Structures are given as C-alpha cells and as structure tokens.
Amino acid sequence: xxxxxxxxxxxxxxxxxxxxxxxxxxxxxxxxxxxxxxxxxxxxxxxxxxxxxxxxxxxxxxxxxxxxxxxxxxxxxxxxxxxxxxxxxxxxxxxxxxxxxxxxxxxxxxxxxxxxxxxxxxxxxxxxxxxxxxxxxxxxxxxxxxxxxxxxxxxxxxxxxxxxxxxxxxxxxxxxxxxxxxxxxxxxxxxxxxxxxxxxxxxxxxxxxxxxxxxxxxxxxxxxxxxxxxxxxxxxxxxxxxxxxxxxxxxxxxxxxxxxx
Numbered sequence: 001x002x003x004x005x006x007x008x009x010x011x012x013x014x015x016x017x018x019x020x021x022x023x024x025x026x027x028x029x030x031x032x033x034x035x036x037x038x039x040x041x042x043x044x045x046x047x048x049x050x051x052x053x054x055x056x057x058x059x060x061x062x063x064x065x066x067x068x069x070x071x072x073x074x075x076x077x078x079x080x081x082x083x084x085x086x087x088x089x090x091x092x093x094x095x096x097x098x099x100x101x102x103x104x105x106x107x108x109x110x111x112x113x114x115x116x117x118x119x120x121x122x123x124x125x126x127x128x129x130x131x132x133x134x135x136x137x138x139x140x141x142x143x144x145x146x147x148x149x150x151x152x153x154x155x156x157x158x159x160x161x162x163x164x165x166x167x168x169x170x171x172x173x174x175x176x177x178x179x180x181x182x183x184x185x186x187x188x189x190x191x192x193x194x195x196x197x198x199x200x201x202x203x204x205x206x207x208x209x210x211x212x213x214x215x216x217x218x219x220x221x222x223x224x225x226x227x228x229x230x231x232x233x234x235x236x237x238x239x240x241x242x243x244x245x246x247x248x249x250x251x252x253x254x255x256x257x258x259x260x261x
Contacts, residue, residue, distance in 0.1 A: 002041065003055035004034040008206060010227075010259055011053055014234045017258045018251060024242055026050070033058060039065040042082075042089060051083040051241045053234075059121045066091045076128050076153045078121035081237050092240060095122065098233025099129035099201075103175070105232070105252070106224055107199065111174035112136065114157075115167075118179035119146040122203055124153040126177045131157045138162055138169060166191040174198040182207065189215040196221035203229055231255045 001011045007030075015028035033041050035057040042065060054062055059078045063069060067088035073079040079091035103111075112135045116123050119141035127137055133156040139147075142164045151159060166188045170176055175198050178185050182204050192215040200216040202209075205226030209217065217223045231252055239246055 001028070001030045001053040001055065002033040002038065003058055004032045006030050006032055006055060009055065010205070010230060011055075011234065014230065014255060014259060015053075015238065018234070018238055018255060021251060021254050022238070022242070022244070022246065024238075024244075026241070035061060038062060042066075045084075047084055047087070049084055051081065051237075053237055054080045054082060056121070062091050065089075072096060072128065076121075076124040077149055078124055080233065081240055083240050093125060094233040094236035094240070095125035095229075096129045097236050098229050099126050099177075101232040101236070101248075102224060102228040103130075103199075103201070105228060106222070110135075111198070113169075113173045113175070113198075114138070115140060115170050115173045115176040116179060117141070117177065117185060119143055119150050119161075120179060122179040123177075124150060126179055127157070127159070128153050130175065131155055133157075136160075138167075138173070140164060140167065140170070171196045172198075175201060177201045177203070178210075178212065179203050182210065185210065185212040188212055192216055192219050192221075195219050198222070199224060201229075202226055205230055227256070227259060231259065 012028055012030055019026050038058050038061050059080055062079050068090040070092045073091050073093050079093050081092040081094050083090050114130050114137045116126055116139045119139055131154050135157045137157045137159045140162050147161050189211045196216055199222040201224040202213045203226045204210050208225055213223050235251055
C-alpha cells in the first residue's frame with residue numbers, strides 16, 4: 001500500500017487476513033510515499049512486485065506515472081490499484097465497483113436521487129458508481145473548480161452543484177454519500193431532526209460512527225459505514241492481484257468479522 005499518511009489504514013490487516021483465508025502465498029506491506037514521489041518509487045520495482053494499493057495523495061498523481069490506464073480511471077481521473085502486467089504498470093479503480101458492491105450488500109434497488117458531499121477523487125468514483133439513465137445527482141461542495149471534472153465522470157446522470165450548506169434535499173434523497181475528510185460533516189449533524197428518507201453512506205471508518213452518521217441513525221435513517229467500502233474495494237483489488245475467481249460473499253463475510261471496529 002502506498003500513500004501518506006498511511007499508519008491509520010486497515011488495508012494491511014484486510015489483505016493479510018484475506019490472503020490467509022484464500023491460502024494465497026503473498027505479503028502485503030505499507031510504504032509511506034508522499035505526493036510527488038510515486039514515479040521514483042515505482043522506477044526500480046521489478047516483476048517480483050504484483051501490485052500496489054493507492055490512497056491519498058496518490059490517486060490522481062498515478063495517472064502521470066504509469067504506462068497503461070484503464071478507461072474508467074481515465075474518465076474519473078483517479079486510480080487506486082496498480083498491477084504489474086509484463087513490464088508495464090496498469091492503473092485501475094476498485095473504488096467504483098467497491099461503492100456499487102457495498103451498496104448492494106444492503107439494498108436491492110438502485111438509487112435514483114443521489115447526493116454527493118464533496119467533489120474530490122473519491123466523489124468522482126462515487127458518482128461514476130451510481131451513474132445511470134434517469135438518476136439525478138446533486139453535489140454539495142466548496143470548490144467550484146472541481147465541477148468540470150465531476151461532470152466528465154458521468155455518462156448518463158444529470159448533475160447539479162450546490163453550496164456548502166445543509167439542504168433539505170439531503171433528507172429526501174435515496175442515497176447520500178459523504179466523501180469529505182473526518183469531522184468535516186459534523187456541523188451538519190444538528191440539522192437532522194426527523195427521519196431521513198434514504199441511506200447515508202460514509203466513506204469514513206475511523207472514527208466510527210461519525211457524528212453525522214450517528215445523528216442519521218438516531219433519527220431512524222439507514223447507514224452504511226466506510227468499513228463496507230474498504231472491504232468491497234479491497235476484494236476487487238485482490239481479484240486483480242491474484243487473477244483468481246474468488247468466493248466474494250464468503251470472503252466479504254469473513255472480512256467484516258475480522259475487521260469489526
């Protein structure tokens with residue numbers, strides 16, 4: 001795993017436990033790689049290295065450091081998984097299928113009204129995951145310079161951008177996804193005074209529950225935590241690293257128990 005800071009990440013525990021469960025002979029190690037250092041880090045990594053997980057701040061930087069970029073990564077301008085193929089590094093995103101799979105663990109129906117809080121790399125993965133004909137996406141954020149890249153991440157959905165305040169439509173949406181850093185959403189918690197209509201999906205797993213997720217739950221709303229996303233995207237990474245067909249449901253259940261926080 002590459003990124004900075006990374007000491008807090010559960011990914012090493014996730015991958016190590018999964019390899020033992022699957023009887024894969026492999027080692028998963030973390031390397032602190034600050035912004036601007038990814039290309040140099042990869043330069044001397046031979047075919048003995050299968051791949052790397054990427055976290056911030058490297059998900060966008062990686063596009064300028066590899067030979068082959070998956071079309072989905074090209075669309076959302078963010079990748080979280082490097083795989084060595086022959087002599088080339090190939091960049092994928094398992095965040096996008098991770099969002100979809102984590103949602104499907106809890107819901108059979110696809111959401112049609114979606115609110116994304118934030119507009120960075122994780123937000124682009126989220127809107128790509130739930131992009132579909134007939135769905136409407138609203139983005140609540142602070143940085144208008146990111147709106148163009150958000151639009152380019154979509155194919156079918158309509159999209160609107162709204163300022164950083166609590167909006168009533170948050171309570172009415174089928175799905176609300178928080179992609180902002182820890183504590184950024186705490187100030188909105190006081191606005192949850194009745195039962196929300198949809199599901200709140202927080203990408204954060206530490207601390208858990210977040211203040212906003214707890215307020216949502218206390219009012220009777222459904223909540224998906226960041227641990228489900230971590231596991232879902234991690235399982236997709238293991239498929240890419242191992243090139244194996246995995247018992248996804250069994251592995252997911254095992255990892256949810258193993259990583260319970």
